[in-house]
Amino acid sequence: MRQTPSRAPGGVRRTGLRLALGAGAAGLLTSGCDARQAYETTFGVGFPHPVTEQGKVTYDLWLGSSAAAAAVGVFVWLLIAFAGFRYRKKSEDLPRQVRYNLPIEVLYTVVPFVIIAVLFFYTAVGENKVNKLSPKPDVTIGVVGEQWNWQFHYTDAHVQTTGVPGRPAQLMLPVGKKIRFVETSPDVIHSFWVPKFLFKRDVVPGRQNTFEITVTKMGTYVGHCAELCGEKHDRMDFSVKVVSDADYQSYLSSLRADPSAADNGVTAAIPTGAN
Ligand SMILES: [Cu+2]
DSSP states (O other), rough: OOOTTTTTHHHHHHHHHHHHHHHHHHHHHHTTTHHHHHHHHHHHHHHHOOOBBBHHHHHHHHHHHHHHHHHHHHHHHHHHHHHHHHHOOOSSSSSOOOOOHHHHHHHHHHHHHHHHHHHHHHHHHHHHHHOOOOOSSSEEEEEETTTTTEEEEEEETTTTEOOOOTTTOOOEEEETTTTTEEEOOOOSEEEEEEEGTTTEEOOOSSEEEEEOOOOOOOOOEEEESSSSSTTTTGGGGEEEEOHHHHHHHHHHHHHHHGGGGGSSSSEEEEOOOOO
16 A cells, blocks of 8 residues: 655645745835834844934944844854753763864854954944045034033134033034034043934044034934033033024024024134134
């Protein structure tokens, strides 16, 4: 008597698996946005969503690093679980004692090195993008961090806004423009930090630090000093209001006509010789 082929159930299962994988892949292709959102939700782990072109670079680096860390973590947990179950105590006999396994030792030296090299590569590429300065920025803003407040120079309007206790400075910026920041400090090290920009840069006495940012989303964002700069360091908050270019230009015009028109802080013409 012939036996019923035993491959049939397995074949059905494999076909089902192929169909499921195909449907999954098709779903991913047709809902790229959903896949991206799921990727961000899984690996964003607390990072604010960026509102600048440069922040997007930092954000993507973070997502990639988190995904790599998760992959390594899961792999290590699986290895631990495997070793725990496979080699758990089975008798009172001493297990076979081994020393040195050159291939394994080379592997666990080389693999972390490769992981670090890949992370280093993407970090260096991302850092170069974030630090890139354009030959001709659209707007230049002077940033002065001093104990214990911020001063912003609208160099195009020749007007400055200085934060005072109870009235922190508000920096107005146009959306979609290349904005160059030139930082100086008359006293100690401060750090210009806007969390939603995913960026901070130290403000160091005796030197000018420069960076560029292009904001992609209008809104009002909080900023802080991220360097413990003295007793009243906690006072060093400010805000950044990002508006359309037309609104920014009319704001500059109003500042030129009447410096006291600034929303916050104390505004005045930039003294001769300052940024
Ligand atoms: Cu400070």
